[in-house]
Amino acid sequence: MSTETKPGRRRLRRSVTAAFGIGAIAALVLPAPAQAATGASAANTTRAGSALLGHQDGVCTGGEFCLYQNILATQSFSDFAVNDPNLFDNVYLSPGTGQGTVVANNSRFGRNNDATRSAVICTDVNYTGSCAGFVPNSGGAFNVTYRGNVESLYFS
Template sequence: MSSHSRNGRWARRSVAMVFGAGAAMALAVPVSAEAAGGSATAALPAVYANQDGVCTGGEYCMYQNIAGTQSFSDFSVDDPNLANNVYTSPGIGQGTVVANTAKFGWNHDAARTVVICTSPNYTGSCAGTFPNSGGAYSVTYRGNVESLYWS
C-alpha cells in the first residue's frame, strides 16, 4: 500500500490500527515514517499556547488513562516531540509528561484526521483517526505515542 508522506515523497507502509477492539470509528491511515525535518531540543515539560486544558472543536485530546476520564492534554497543531508536553486538565496525571503515557485519544476536529506516531518527528509506527472519533489505543500505541500531526 503506498501513501503520500508529509514532505511529498511516496513511501510503502503497512496499515496499523490506532484503537483497540470495541472503539468506535477507528481509522488506520498509512503514513510515511520519514522525519518532517528539524531537531528536537531538550526542554522541560511545558504547556503551550494551544494547550488550554479544555477539549474543544479543532483539537485532539490525549488522556493518561484508558477510559478517557482523567487528565488530558489538548493539541490543535502538529507536535514532533510530546516529551516536552504535560497533561493540563485537572485529574489524575495532571502535570506529568504526555510522551509514552497516553492510553486514549479523541479527535474533536470536524474536518481533519490526526496521525499519532510511536517515535519523535513523526516516525515509527503511525496511524490516524477520523474527525470526531477516537477511543482507547490499541496495544501498539497504548503508552507509546511520541508525536502527532494533522492531515
C-alpha cells in the first residue's frame, strides 16, 4: 500500500480523469506490473484457473476489456480477457464499421467489463509508452493521447 496522502491520490485521480472523455470518470493510472513487462505468460491460457471466458469471440461480456473503433462505442469492437502485448495482431471482430481492421492505433473508446480487475492501455507494444487504466466496470472515450494510439493492454 502506498504511503501517499489522500490529497495526493485525489490529484492523481483528477489528472487521469482529464486523460479521458466524460465517460471515464473512474479511470485510474496504474504502473505496469513486473509480469506484464515480460509477456502475458500463463494469463493467456487460463483466467483464475478456468476457461478463457469469451476472449476474442466478438462478444463484449463480463471479465473482458473491449476496444471500440469509434468514440461513441457504436461501431465494431474487439474483446480481450487476457493481457495482449501487441495489438497489431488483432482485428475488430464484431459486426459494424471497422470490422476486420487492425486494433492497434485505431481504438477510440474502451470499456472494462471485468468486475474485479483493472485494465491498463498503453501507447506502445509490450506495455510501454504512456499507460492509463480503467478500474473495474468503467469505460469511456479516449483523449487525444490515447485516441488512435493504443498498442497493448493488460489487466492488474
